[in-house]
Amino acid sequence: xxxxxxxxxxxxxxxxxxxxxxxxxxxxxxxxxxxxxxxxxxxxxxxxxxxxxxxxxxxxxxxxxxxxxxxxxxxxxxxxxxxxxxxxxxxxxxxxxxxxxxxxxxxxxxxxxxxxxxxxxxxxxxxxxxxxxxxxxxxxxxxxxxxxxxxxxxxxxxxxxxxxxxxxxxxxxxxxxxxxxxxxxxxxxxxxxxxxxxxxxxxxxxxxxxxxxxxxxxxxxxxxxxxxxxxxxxxxxxxxxxxxxxxxxxxxxxxxxxxxxxxxxxxxxxxxxxxxxxxxxxxxxxxxxxxxxxxxxxxxxxxxxxxxxxxxxxxxxxxxxxxxxxxxxxxxxxxxxxxxxxxxxxxxxxxxxxxxxxxxxxxxxxxxxxxxxxxxxxxxxxxxxxxxxxxxxxxxxxxxxxxxxxxxxxxxxxxxxxxxxxxxxxxxxxxxxxxxxxxxxxxxxxxxxxxxxxxxxxxxxxxxxxxxxxxxxxxxxxxxxxxxxxxxxxxxxxxxxxxxxxxxxxxxxxxxxxxxxxxxxxxxxxxxxxxxxxxxxxxxxxxxxxxxxxxxxxxxxxxxxxxxxxxxxxxxxxxxx
Numbered sequence: 001x002x003x004x005x006x007x008x009x010x011x012x013x014x015x016x017x018x019x020x021x022x023x024x025x026x027x028x029x030x031x032x033x034x035x036x037x038x039x040x041x042x043x044x045x046x047x048x049x050x051x052x053x054x055x056x057x058x059x060x061x062x063x064x065x066x067x068x069x070x071x072x073x074x075x076x077x078x079x080x081x082x083x084x085x086x087x088x089x090x091x092x093x094x095x096x097x098x099x100x101x102x103x104x105x106x107x108x109x110x111x112x113x114x115x116x117x118x119x120x121x122x123x124x125x126x127x128x129x130x131x132x133x134x135x136x137x138x139x140x141x142x143x144x145x146x147x148x149x150x151x152x153x154x155x156x157x158x159x160x161x162x163x164x165x166x167x168x169x170x171x172x173x174x175x176x177x178x179x180x181x182x183x184x185x186x187x188x189x190x191x192x193x194x195x196x197x198x199x200x201x202x203x204x205x206x207x208x209x210x211x212x213x214x215x216x217x218x219x220x221x222x223x224x225x226x227x228x229x230x231x232x233x234x235x236x237x238x239x240x241x242x243x244x245x246x247x248x249x250x251x252x253x254x255x256x257x258x259x260x261x262x263x264x265x266x267x268x269x270x271x272x273x274x275x276x277x278x279x280x281x282x283x284x285x286x287x288x289x290x291x292x293x294x295x296x297x298x299x300x301x302x303x304x305x306x307x308x309x310x311x312x313x314x315x316x317x318x319x320x321x322x323x324x325x326x327x328x329x330x331x332x333x334x335x336x337x338x339x340x341x342x343x344x345x346x347x348x349x350x351x352x353x354x355x356x357x358x359x360x361x362x363x364x365x366x367x368x369x370x371x372x373x374x375x376x377x378x379x380x381x382x383x384x385x386x387x388x389x390x391x392x393x394x395x396x397x398x399x400x401x402x403x404x405x406x407x408x409x410x411x412x413x414x415x416x417x418x419x420x421x422x423x424x425x426x427x428x429x430x431x432x433x434x435x436x437x438x439x440x441x442x443x444x445x446x447x448x449x450x451x452x453x454x455x456x457x458x459x460x461x462x463x464x465x466x467x468x469x470x471x472x473x474x475x476x477x478x479x480x481x482x483x484x485x486x487x488x489x490x491x492x493x494x495x496x497x498x499x500x501x502x503x504x505x506x507x508x509x510x511x512x513x514x515x516x517x518x519x520x521x522x523x524x525x526x527x528x529x530x531x532x533x534x535x536x537x538x539x540x541x542x543x544x545x546x547x548x549x550x551x552x553x554x555x556x557x558x559x560x561x562x563x564x565x566x567x568x569x570x571x572x573x574x575x576x577x
Contacts, residue, residue, distance in 0.1 A: 003540040004248045008229035009271035009278055012219040019277035020210045027060035033139045034123055041137025042127045046161035046181045047150035048143045048202045057125055065120045069128025072109045073162045091171045091446050094179040096338035101130050101188040129161055132192045141198045146269035146282050148233045149203045190288050201279045209277045219272040224290040226534035227527045227547045230268035230283050235259045238437050241319035243417045247542050263311035263516055263544030266424055296512040296549030298573045309516045309569050311544040314418040322411040324387055324433040328455045329407045333428055344493035345422030347402040353415030356396040360410045361465035366390050372453050375432055379447050385433040392462055403469040405492040407457035419518055421497055421569050482506040497569045505557045515547040515570050522564030526557040
């Protein structure tokens, strides 16, 4: 059995036993609050099960007036017309929405709701996505939810907010969440975050948990001052493998696991341990609440309250090739989708079979039009695309590192276990060829040759690839304690990665810059503060962890008998080299 921790949590010191669990006890406490408060505002993230919560409110609070935000929003058809340019007809891609929650509110209905609250003589509950727009609440609750749980609910048939698209393609529902709903929801949440009296965790609809706003905000402050892990999630895929089942303690009866996001604050959750209950909240709450402490002043100045680094796993051990793909260059992703930066990345080989390989860059003298035409014919089912005719197929072994700046055609082959180190933008992968497969839903997987042909860098051919993108290792320092190596990324990418082979310990000055790391070799290690500002933090093999900028200096201590390996990524800056 592996020591990999699938449910990492951070203990909140000073607020032991602060949680209230279950609808009965939660609403009992809220009912006590309403003895002296007229208006209970229960704002909610889109994805919360409104039907369940509204029924609980009616049964346990029985307010004189109940306002449901579904009655305050614009009608579904109006929203569709308003958003159709942003959402497009594509299954996956849309234009980023930078508007406000008020854009979706019917102003006449809002005015009527406000008047109803003002004139009410008895108790009032305002419930739903954007409830604080109606009334700030004499008591303000926020019902929060992790994005992965929302994604699973979309797959199970949940519609988007104020929609009846129960049976719509789940990719389109996720797209609407990512490009529109989650953007405005996060922006709205932060306008009220500091004055929320109670946060309610609704990820498990049958077992909600609640803590005071003060307790949760203190928990986030503590996380921003110590190493931590996000809660990983795992997902099957048509090309998925078997490696993560054993290493990450997953269901051995599952067909496969393809992806794991372990270190993606945009998508992952945090577990805050209050002793009598563990609260699950979006890690984005931390990013948005403490961006300077987490990221550091230079990274924050460049990216704002966004976490720009992503570690994830791609498992094809005893599986299949990934799709042949390319990521957009910065100019294209900005112009086409409204994103500020793009998905540069790299493949670090945690493990590899004897026949493992990476497809990377083009061969010499490729005829552009011939290749594109063959891709189109193949995706129409007229032929099979001969990838090796056009793309370099490079053997891969354990601990190789392949750099993939945006615009470089690539994919991992079968029998590889990839730690993908990349910039954060979500799903901007233009598939070019998917080996004539359909997805787990039985539908052809989305292919985007029209986008891809506009961003492929046709001059990245064999000599350039081998000189610049394959095992670009450089020893920085070597002594009896450790060896530090530069492993990437390419100069076209804004991330730097360093690998450490540690005999006993290495001290790292992160120079006020957030670090993301993974234990790539060895059973475990300990992260220690050089100034005593945080308690020792244990990491196990293959676990990704984050050291906030505010932690400053730290040590990676090898307390095993064997040499260990750690890979570290951070945003390049003049002070971070």
